[in-house]
Amino acid sequence: MEWTELMGHFGALLSSITFIPQVAKTWKTKSAGDISINMLLIVITSTVVWLVYAFSLNLLPVIIANSIIFVLSGLLIYFKLTFKSQNTEN
Amino acid sequence: MEWTELMGHFGALLSSITFIPQVAKTWKTKSAGDISINMLLIVITSTVVWLVYAFSLNLLPVIIANSIIFVLSGLLIYFKLTFKSQNTEN
Numbered sequence: 001m002e003w004t005e006l007m008g009h010f011g012a013l014l015s016s017i018t019f020i021p022q023v024a025k026t027w028k029t030k031s032a033g034d035i036s037i038n039m040l041l042i043v044i045t046s047t048v049v050w051l052v053y054a055f056s057l058n059l060l061p062v063i064i065a066n067s068i069i070f071v072l073s074g075l076l077i078y079f080k081l082t083f084k085s086q087n088t089e090n
Numbered sequence: 091m092e093w094t095e096l097m098g099h100f101g102a103l104l105s106s107i108t109f110i111p112q113v114a115k116t117w118k119t120k121s122a123g124d125i126s127i128n129m130l131l132i133v134i135t136s137t138v139v140w141l142v143y144a145f146s147l148n149l150l151p152v153i154i155a156n157s158i159i160f161v162l163s164g165l166l167i168y169f170k171l172t173f174k175s176q177n178t179e180n
Contacts, residue, residue, distance in 0.1 A: 004143060004146045004147060007142050007143040008143050011136055011140040014132055014135055014139060015140075018129055018133055019129060021128035022125070022128075024126075025126040025128075025129075026124065029124065031123075031124050034115070034116065034119065034122055034123055034125055035125060036111040036114075036115040036116075038111035039109060039112040039115075042104055042107060042108045046101055046104035046105050049097055049100050049104060050097075050105075052097050053097040056094045056097070
């Protein structure tokens with residue numbers, strides 16, 4: 001595997017796991033007041049766009065990464081809407 | 091422009107602006123306790139990896155998107171380390 005391709009796979013891996021620590025932290029603390037719901041909505045929208053793009057070009061790493069991000073950002077939106085906080089606006 | 095290419099540009103645009111609402115919210119509230127520092131460190135690391143990848147393949151939209159994400163996630167790391175909160179672990 002060429003090193004450029006390797007960097008692409010490494011980038012896809014890192015992007016895939018991005019939200020795992022946030023999901024773990026939010027699940028543990030049951031507090032999501034500081035997290036921007038608008039950020040989460042942009043993230044989940046972008047994964048849908050990237051999935052359409054990647055399916056049409058058959059880009060498996062992009063499909064896998066965005067499927068994982070879709071699920072994790074969906075979980076965070078659910079947490080954000082479920083867990084009460086002093087700071088709920090935005 | 092083909093629609094697939096258009097989706098790629100739309101995805102890159104959405105990914106670029108992902109952290110703008112979070113930076114705005116955190117700046118306004120001066121509170122970042124609920125945000126996972128590990129998530130931010132993964133994000134900024136991934137942008138460096140994607141930038142190496144994109145520069146070597148001359149992928150301008152990926153370069154632009156990740157440069158923006160690099161700056162915004164760097165700002166969030168600075169906010170996270172600067173703003174005091176009741177909830178600072180993780």
